[in-house]
Amino acid sequence: MSEPATVYSLPPRRLPEPAGLIGPATTFPTPFYRPILGYRATCGFPSPAEDFLGDELDLTERCFRNPVATYFVEADTGTSMVDFGIYPGDTLVVDRSIDAKHGDIVMVLWDGRYMVKQLSIRGRRVELLSGNENNPPIIIPPESELLVRGVVTWSFRRQFRRA
Numbered sequence: 095m096s097e098p099a100t101v102y103s104l105p106p107r108r109l110p111e112p113a114g115l116i117g118p119a120t121t122f123p124t125p126f127y128r129p130i131l132g133y134r135a136t137c138g139f140p141s142p143a144e145d146f147l148g149d150e151l152d153l154t155e156r157c158f159r160n161p162v163a164t165y166f167v168e169a170d171t172g173t174s175m176v177d178f179g180i181y182p183g184d185t186l187v188v189d190r191s192i193d194a195k196h197g198d199i200v201m202v203l204w205d206g207r208y209m210v211k212q213l214s215i216r217g218r219r220v221e222l223l224s225g226n227e228n229n230p231p232i233i234i235p236p237e238s239e240l241l242v243r244g245v246v247t248w249s250f251r252r253q254f255r256r257a
Contacts, residue, residue: 200245
């Protein structure tokens with residue numbers, strides 16, 4: 095009588111965490127309600143929808159579609175994404191549970207580096223686009239491995255004493 099074969103499994107490959115990673119969201123985040131004014135602040139022409147705003151805003155509900163799969167990362171000092179509204183030092187909200195599609199802003203691991211770019215998929219051609227005309231697209235060779243670490247869903251920029 096033979097003994098059952100022993101199955102060994104290797105520990106999952108641990109990828110290095112990206113520089114600037116702030117950390118994961120909790121499984122059941124506590125709602126964070128803040129008052130919201132009953133009117134919009136004019137930054138252009140007044141809106142006719144002013145009277146339709148609520149009186150509370152839950153940042154948790156608004157920003158985290160799937161809290162367990164969400165983490166934060168700080169944008170580095172480069173300016174390659176400014177035309178997409180991402181500036182150096184911005185805090186990005188990244189959701190790993192969203193399937194990345196053409197046109198999404200994504201955080202990827204490619205060629206040993208983490209980066210945030212716009213994903214462009216046309217047929218079998220995959221490119222990473224910058225939001226700055228001075229940066230050419232990164233064309234991903236078909237034999238290369240590109241790991242999408244999540245879709246950027248929100249970004250936050252400090253306004254108070256930015257210097």
